[in-house]
Amino acid sequence: MDVVAQMRKFVEPSSVAIIGVPRSPWTIRGTTIDILRNLINQGYQGKIYPIHPQATEIQRLKAYASIAEAPENIDLAVISLPRDVVPGIVKECINKGVKAITIVTQGFADADDEGKQLQKEIDDAIKGTDTRILGPNTFGTANAYINFSSSFVATQMEEVPVGFMCQTGVFFPGLVGLKLIGRAIDLGNGCDVHFSDGLEYFEQDVETKVIALQIEGMKDATRFLKVANRVARRKPIVALKAGKSEQAAQAAQSHTGSLVGKDEIWSAALKQVGVIKVDDIEELGDTARAFHTLPSIKGRRIGITTISGGLGIICIDACQKYGLEIAKLSAATVNRFSVLCPSWQNVSNPVDTWPAVGVTKKASLFEVQEIAAKALLDDAGVDAVLCILGVFVPSAEIDLRQLVEQASKSHPDKPLVFYLYGLLANEAKNKLEETSKTLAFPSPERAIRALGHLADYSEFRTSYERL
Amino acid sequence: MDVVAQMRKFVEPSSVAIIGVPRSPWTIRGTTIDILRNLINQGYQGKIYPIHPQATEIQRLKAYASIAEAPENIDLAVISLPRDVVPGIVKECINKGVKAITIVTQGFADADDEGKQLQKEIDDAIKGTDTRILGPNTFGTANAYINFSSSFVATQMEEVPVGFMCQTGVFFPGLVGLKLIGRAIDLGNGCDVHFSDGLEYFEQDVETKVIALQIEGMKDATRFLKVANRVARRKPIVALKAGKSEQAAQAAQSHTGSLVGKDEIWSAALKQVGVIKVDDIEELGDTARAFHTLPSIKGRRIGITTISGGLGIICIDACQKYGLEIAKLSAATVNRFSVLCPSWQNVSNPVDTWPAVGVTKKASLFEVQEIAAKALLDDAGVDAVLCILGVFVPSAEIDLRQLVEQASKSHPDKPLVFYLYGLLANEAKNKLEETSKTLAFPSPERAIRALGHLADYSEFRTSYERL
Numbered sequence: 001m002d003v004v005a006q007m008r009k010f011v012e013p014s015s016v017a018i019i020g021v022p023r024s025p026w027t028i029r030g031t032t033i034d035i036l037r038n039l040i041n042q043g044y045q046g047k048i049y050p051i052h053p054q055a056t057e058i059q060r061l062k063a064y065a066s067i068a069e070a071p072e073n074i075d076l077a078v079i080s081l082p083r084d085v086v087p088g089i090v091k092e093c094i095n096k097g098v099k100a101i102t103i104v105t106q107g108f109a110d111a112d113d114e115g116k117q118l119q120k121e122i123d124d125a126i127k128g129t130d131t132r133i134l135g136p137n138t139f140g141t142a143n144a145y146i147n148f149s150s151s152f153v154a155t156q157m158e159e160v161p162v163g164f165m166c167q168t169g170v171f172f173p174g175l176v177g178l179k180l181i182g183r184a185i186d187l188g189n190g191c192d193v194h195f196s197d198g199l200e201y202f203e204q205d206v207e208t209k210v211i212a213l214q215i216e217g218m219k220d221a222t223r224f225l226k227v228a229n230r231v232a233r234r235k236p237i238v239a240l241k242a243g244k245s246e247q248a249a250q251a252a253q254s255h256t257g258s259l260v261g262k263d264e265i266w267s268a269a270l271k272q273v274g275v276i277k278v279d280d281i282e283e284l285g286d287t288a289r290a291f292h293t294l295p296s297i298k299g300r301r302i303g304i305t306t307i308s309g310g311l312g313i314i315c316i317d318a319c320q321k322y323g324l325e326i327a328k329l330s331a332a333t334v335n336r337f338s339v340l341c342p343s344w345q346n347v348s349n350p351v352d353t354w355p356a357v358g359v360t361k362k363a364s365l366f367e368v369q370e371i372a373a374k375a376l377l378d379d380a381g382v383d384a385v386l387c388i389l390g391v392f393v394p395s396a397e398i399d400l401r402q403l404v405e406q407a408s409k410s411h412p413d414k415p416l417v418f419y420l421y422g423l424l425a426n427e428a429k430n431k432l433e434e435t436s437k438t439l440a441f442p443s444p445e446r447a448i449r450a451l452g453h454l455a456d457y458s459e460f461r462t463s464y465e466r467l
Numbered sequence: 468m469d470v471v472a473q474m475r476k477f478v479e480p481s482s483v484a485i486i487g488v489p490r491s492p493w494t495i496r497g498t499t500i501d502i503l504r505n506l507i508n509q510g511y512q513g514k515i516y517p518i519h520p521q522a523t524e525i526q527r528l529k530a531y532a533s534i535a536e537a538p539e540n541i542d543l544a545v546i547s548l549p550r551d552v553v554p555g556i557v558k559e560c561i562n563k564g565v566k567a568i569t570i571v572t573q574g575f576a577d578a579d580d581e582g583k584q585l586q587k588e589i590d591d592a593i594k595g596t597d598t599r600i601l602g603p604n605t606f607g608t609a610n611a612y613i614n615f616s617s618s619f620v621a622t623q624m625e626e627v628p629v630g631f632m633c634q635t636g637v638f639f640p641g642l643v644g645l646k647l648i649g650r651a652i653d654l655g656n657g658c659d660v661h662f663s664d665g666l667e668y669f670e671q672d673v674e675t676k677v678i679a680l681q682i683e684g685m686k687d688a689t690r691f692l693k694v695a696n697r698v699a700r701r702k703p704i705v706a707l708k709a710g711k712s713e714q715a716a717q718a719a720q721s722h723t724g725s726l727v728g729k730d731e732i733w734s735a736a737l738k739q740v741g742v743i744k745v746d747d748i749e750e751l752g753d754t755a756r757a758f759h760t761l762p763s764i765k766g767r768r769i770g771i772t773t774i775s776g777g778l779g780i781i782c783i784d785a786c787q788k789y790g791l792e793i794a795k796l797s798a799a800t801v802n803r804f805s806v807l808c809p810s811w812q813n814v815s816n817p818v819d820t821w822p823a824v825g826v827t828k829k830a831s832l833f834e835v836q837e838i839a840a841k842a843l844l845d846d847a848g849v850d851a852v853l854c855i856l857g858v859f860v861p862s863a864e865i866d867l868r869q870l871v872e873q874a875s876k877s878h879p880d881k882p883l884v885f886y887l888y889g890l891l892a893n894e895a896k897n898k899l900e901e902t903s904k905t906l907a908f909p910s911p912e913r914a915i916r917a918l919g920h921l922a923d924y925s926e927f928r929t930s931y932e933r934l
Contacts (some may be wrong), residue, residue: 110776111811148928153859156890168777171887215778232648240781247793248783254813255776280912281781309577309722310635313683314707315749316715326714344578346721355573390637392620419638423623445747 001099001130007201009100010141010193011183013075013148015047015096020081027118034081034152035104036061042155043147043393049074065208078140078150080104086136087119087121094131102150103136109189110137116257119191126192128464137256138188139169142181145207150157157181159273161292162207163202165195167216167256168170183208184324189256196227203231210291212284213239213275217258225273232274235466236291239275240284283449286441290450293439294415296406296453296461299383301327303376304350305369306388307357311419311444312350315386318445326350327382336375340368351376352413366399373403377411384415386447390422394397397432404436417450419444438454468566468597474668476567477608477660478650478886480542480615482514484534485566486556487548494719499547501619502571504527508621510614511526515701516541523630534559543619544608547571554588561598570603576656576724577604583724586658593659604723606636609648612674626649628676628759630669632662634683634723640903650675654927656723661686670698677758692740700743700931703924705743705757706753710731712853740845741927743920744892750916753908757917760906761882762875763928766850768794770843772815772836773855778886778911779817782853785912789919793817794849803842807835818843827870831903833866840870845876851882851921853914857889864898871903882918 016039020032032050035060039048050071057063064070067077067089077093082106108119119136126133134140140150144157151172164171164184172184174337183205185198185335195218200276202208211231218224228237244258252258270277278284302324305455306312315362326349336346340356340363341347351372357365369389376385385407389400400418407416418440420429429440441447483506487499498675499517503526506515516537517525524530531537534544546553550572560568568810577584586603593600601607607617611624618639629640631651639651650672662685669675678698685691695704710719710727719725723816737744745751753764754822769791773779785791795815801814807823807830808814818839824832836856845853852874856867885907887896896907908914 091873106825107809107811109865111809115811116880153857154890166777170775170777205805214777241779242784243782244784245787248780248787251776251783251817253816254815254817257779280785281910282912308637309718310633310681310683310709313709313715313718313722316718317709317711320712320715342574342578344574344582346579348718348721350718352722390620404700410924423621428484438839443748445749 003197004163004201004204006130006132007193007197009075010102011143011185011201012146013046013100015049015071015073015075016148016150017049017051017070017074017077018052018252019067019077019079025372032078032104032152032275033058035080035150038149038151038154040190042149044147044156046075046148047071047180057065067096067098070096072097074081074098076100076102076150078102078104080152083107083115083118083136087118087125089131090122090125090162094125094129099131100134100176101131101139102134102149103188104138104140104152105135106137108136109191110255119189119257123191125454128343129283133192134185135188136191139172139186141186142172142184144182155181161207162288163173163198163205163208163211164213165198165211167204167258168214171214174286175436187256190219190258194224196220196223197223199227199231199237203234209235210288211235211237212288213237214284215239215241216252216256219259221261221269221403225269228270228275233461235273238278238284238287238291238453239270240278240281241270259347276457278453282446286446286450287453289439291453291457293437294417294454295413297384297451298413299417300325300455301381301383302448302451303327303329303379303385304388305353305372305376305385306350307353307369307390309354311353311388312352315388315444315448318448322449324448324452324455327376327379330379330381333375333379337372340371349376366396370403371397371409373416377407377414377416382414384451386419386444386451388419388421390443391420391425392422396424397435398429400428400432401436403436406431408437415454417441417447417451419447470664470667471671472658472818473566473599474664476542477569478565478610478652478668479613480513481618482516482540482542482879482895483511483615484516484518484537484541486518486534486544486546490741499571499619502617502777503549503620505616505618509616512613513542514538517776517857535564536561536566537863539564541565543567544568545569545571547619550574550582550585550603552583554592557600559564559808561592561596566598567601569601569605569607569907570655571605571607571617571619572576572602573604573729575603575808576658577722581713588655588723590658601652602655602658603658606639606653608653609639609651622648627676630665630672630675630678630679632665632669632678633681634725635681638681649889654723657686658727661691663687663690666694666698666704670701675923676702678702678704679755680704680710682706683723684712684727686726686755688728688736692736695737695742696740700928701878704742705751705754705758705920707736707744707745707748708737713771715780741924743924745920748759749913753913753917754920756906757882757921758924760904761921762880764851764882764925765880766925767792767922768848769918770796770846770849770852771855771913772820772839772843772852773817774820774836774847774857776819776821779819782817782855782911782915787917789916791915791919791922794843794846797846797848800842800846804839807838815844832847833863837866837870839878840874840883844874844881844883849881849922851884851918853884853886853911855886855911858887858891858895859889861891863891864895864902867895867899868903871899882921884908884914884918886914893899
C-alpha cells in the first residue's frame with residue numbers, strides 16, 4: 001500500500017475501533033471514553049466500534065469483546081490502554097488486518113527504559129507487515145471535513161484548507177487565535193509514521209492548500225527535507241521548530257523521545273528546501289492564515305495607507321525587519337491622492353491620510369482611505385497594500401468588505417490587508433474576516449511579518465519555475 | 468513656575484478654553500467641536516470655555532468672542548485653527564496669562580518651509596514668558612482620573628497607573644489590546660514641551676506607577692537621558708523607539724519634524740539609563756501591563772507548569788531568547804509533584820502535568836495544576852511562575868482567581884502569570900484579568916518576554932540600590 005493510501009486511513013477513516021473504552025465515564029483524563037464521546041458529539045459519520053472485554057453496549061453503540069470479534073474492514077484502531085498491554089493489542093490489530101493504528105498512551109520512548117523497550121516491541125510487531133502506527137503518545141488525527149478527531153479533548157475544527165502536523169496535542173483543542181485545523185496529524189513520539197509521510201499525504205490532498213508544522217525532532221531528516229523540497233514547490237509549508245537550546249533538547253527527549261538537532265542547521269536546511277520557518281505560535285497562526293486567505297504576492301514592494309503618520313513610521317521599521325520594501329510611488333499615484341491633501345503635504349509612502357481627512361470636503365473619512373488604497377493598488381510598483389484605519393463607527397466592515405471585493409476583482413494578484421484600531425475595531429475585524437478574503441492583523445508589525453513570509457515563499461516558487 | 472506645576476496644567480486642568488469651535492457640527496475631522504463634544508461626553512468636571520468670534524452659546528455652554536473676554540484663571544487653552552492664525556492666537560493666550568497651550572493644528576515643522584517658519588513664530592512668542600506649548604500637531608493630553616481628553620477622537624481611557632507619552636495621537640483612541648492610558652501626553656512636533664518635561668511630571672505623579680513612551684525623535688536627548696536615568700530608579704520606563712532606518716527617519720521628519728538618531732545608539736543609551744526598550748506595539752502593551760499588574764521579580768529563574776509538554780519546550784526556547792533561566796527545582800519540589808505522576812515520569816522544569824492528570828485519582832485536572840504551581844512558588848530557587856492550562860470547563864477563572872489570591876498572599880514577591888488555551892480560554896482570561904492581579908498572555912512566548920523585561924528592570928534597580 002502506498003504512503004498516501006495508508007495515511008488516508010489515519011486522516012479519512014470510514015470506520016474506527018476504539019480499544020479500551022471503560023464502561024463508566026470519567027473526568028477528562030485522556031481515556032477512550034472521552035475519545036468516543038467526542039466522536040459522537042462532533043457528528044462523525046463513519047462507523048464506530050467500541051472494544052471492551054465485558055461490555056456489550058457503550059454509549060448506545062454495540063461493543064465488541066476484542067478487535068478479533070469486531071466487523072471486518074476497520075480503517076483505524078485507536079488504542080488508549082496502560083502501556084504494558086499495548087504491544088499485545090497491536091498484534092491483535094495486525095492479525096485482524098487493521099492497517100492503521102493510533103496509540104494514544106504515554107510512557108514509551110518519552111519515558112523510562114521500560115517504555116523505550118515497549119516502544120521497540122511495537123516497532124518490531126509491525127515490521128514486515130503493511131500496518132502502520134501513529135504515536136505512541138499522540139492525540140492522533142483530526143479531519144474537520146468529516147467531523148473526525150481521535151482527540152480525548154474536544155477539538156476546535158474548522159473547514160480551513162490547512163494540513164497541520166505536530167508533536168504535541170495542544171494544537172488540537174485550539175490555541176487562542178490559532179484555530180486552523182482542517183486536517184491534523186499529531187505524530188507524538190513518531191515511532192513509525194513521521195513528518196515525511198504526512199507531507200506526502202497533504203501534498204496529494206486537494207483540499208489542503210497550506211501545510212503547517214510544529215517540529216520537535218526528526219528521525220529521518222534527510223527524507224523529510226527531500227520530500228519537503230518537492231511539496232514546497234506546490235504548496236507552502238510553514239514550520240515552527242521547537243527545541244533550540246541544549247536544555248530544550250533534553251526536554252524534547254522526555255516529551256517525545258525526539259532528537260532535536262542544532263537550530264542553525266535546521267534554519268539553513270528548512271530555508272534551502274523552501275519551508276517558511278516561524279519563531280513563535282502567533283507567527284505560525286498568522287502565517288498559515290495569510291497563505292490560505294490571501295493571494296500570493298509578486299514582489300516585496302509594499303504600499304501603506306495609514307490614518308496615523310506615527311504608525312507609518314513603525315511600519316517602515318517593520319518592513320526593514322521582515323525583508324520588505326516601502327514601494328516608491330509613481331507620480332500618477334501621488335497626484336491621485338494629492339488633490340485631497342493640504343498644499344503643504346508632501347505625499348509619499350506610507351501615505352499619511354490624516355491631513356487629507358482634516359481638510360478635504362470632497363470625501364468622507366472612509367472615502368479618503370479608499371482613494372488612497374485604490375491608488376496604491378493601481379500602482380504597478382506596489383505588490384501588496386496594508387491599510388491602517390481607526391474604526392469609530394459601527395458597521396465599518398461593510399465599507400471595508402466592498403473595498404476588498406473591488407480590490408480582488410481589479411487586482412487579484414495583490415494582497416490587501418488591514419490593521420484596525422479604535423473602540424469598534426475588534427468587532428469590525430471579526431466581521432470583515434468572516435465575510436471577506438482578507439485579514440485584519442492585531443498589529444501593523446504582524447501584518448508586515450506575514451506579508452514578508454508570502455514574499456519569501458513567492459521568491460522560492462519563482463526560483464523553481466525559472467529552472 | 469517649575470516643570471511639574473506647569474505640566475499639571477496640561478494633564479490635570481481645572482479649566483479649559485477651546486479656541487475656534489465652529490457653530491455647526493462637522494464629521495470627524497479634528498475640529499474643536501469634536502474636542503468639545505468629547506469633553507462633555509466623557510464627563511469632564513472642570514470648566515469649559517468655548518471661544519468663537521460670533522457665537523454666544525455652543526453645545527449649551529456660554530461662548531466667548533475671544534480668549535481676552537473669557538474668565539480669568541484658565542489652566543489650558545486648546546487651539547485647533549488654520550495654521551496661519553495660530554501664532555496670533557498664541558500671543559492672545561500669553562497676554563491673557565494662560566500658562567499652558569495645546570496646538571492641535573498640523574502643518575508646522577511636520578510640513579513645508581512656511582510651516583517651519585510658523586512654528587518658529589510660536590516658539591519666539593513664548594520666549595521669556597512662563598507659558599508653555601504642547602504640539603503643534605498633537606491630540607494634546609488625556610487624564611482618565613478626571614475624564615479629561617483634548618483629543619478630537621473619542622479616547623479609550625481607563626484608570627490604569629500608566630503615564631503615556633507619544634508623538635502620535637493614534638494611541639489615544641486606543642489600539643487593539645493596548646488600552647493603557649491613565650494619563651497621556653501626545654508631544655506631536657514637540658516645539659516646546661518634550662519627553663523630559665513629561666518624565667518629570669510622571670516621576671512626581673503618585674498615581675503613575677509605570678511610564679510608557681513611543682519615541683520618534685528628541686530635541687534634547689542629553690537632558691532626556693539624564694532625567695530618564697533618575698526617574699527609572701523610581702518607576703519603570705518602557706519605550707518603543709520608532710524610526711530605525713534612513714527611510715523611517717525621513718518619514719519621521721515629515722510626521723513630527725523629528726530627528727530620529729541612530730537606532731544602535733538609542734538602544735545602548737536607553738539600556739544604560741535603565742529604560743526598557745521594546746520592539747513593537749504589542750510588546751509595549753504587554754510590558755506596560757506587566758509592570759503595573761505584577762509584583763517585581765527577584766531574579767531570572769522561571770518555573771513553568773504546563774499541561775502540554777510540547778509547549779514546555781517552546782517555553783524553554785522563549786526563555787533562552789528573552790534572557791530568562793529555567794529554574795533548577797529542589798528535590799522537595801520534585802517530590803511534592805512526583806507523588807501524583809506515573810512511575811516512569813522524570814519530573815523536571817517545565818513541569819509537564821499531563822501524565823499526572825492521566826493517572827492520578829488523588830486530584831482533579833485543576834488540582835493537579837494547582838499542586839504543581841504551588842510547589843513551584845514555594846521553591847526558593849524559583850522567581851516567577853508561568854502556568855499553562857487548557858480551559859475546557861466554564862468558570863475556570865474562579866479556580867484560577869483563588870490560586871492567584873493564595874499565591875499573592877504566600878509569595879507576594881513572585882509573579883504568577885498564565886497562558887490559557889482551549890475553547891473557553893478567552894472568556895476565562897478576560898474574567899481573570901478583570902478580577903485578579905495577574906495576566907493571561909496571548910501566547911507563552913509573550914508571557915516569557917514580559918517576565919524578561921521585569922527581570923531586566925529589577926536588575927537595573929538592584930544595581931543602583933547597591934551603590
